[in-house]
Amino acid sequence: MEQDTTLRYRIKLGFEEIKFPPFEDILVIGKKSPQGKIGMSKLFDILVPNEFATIEVEDPNIEAVYINRNILKKIEAEKVIEILKDKVFPYISPSEILRVEFKLKIDYEIIDLEI
Helix, strand or coil: CCCCCCCCCCCCCCCCCCCCCCCCCEEEEECCCCCHHHHHHHHHHHHCCCCEEEEECCCCCEEEEEEEHHHHCCCCHHHHHHHHHHHCHHHCCCCCEEEECCCCCCCCCCCCCCC
């Protein structure tokens, strides 16, 4: 009985458009990530100068956070970092770079006008 020696490939293919930088809101850099804060800062200076603010944080796993300046026009950096410390930082390892979606919506309940 002969064995089938035909070589077969199975390929799963997918693709999607990316934008530079490949995130819009916030990027969290782990202390031991391969790119690090200096590398990411150089990348931002080339691709999107003055669009992101670099925030250094005191955390055993996190080196820095990059926040889109449009977010910082609406909410203070300290408040954003406070939210990230509570909701995101516990889930990142030192070697990771984490993209954070941070959609901010401002609502007013009542605006009284005197005419």
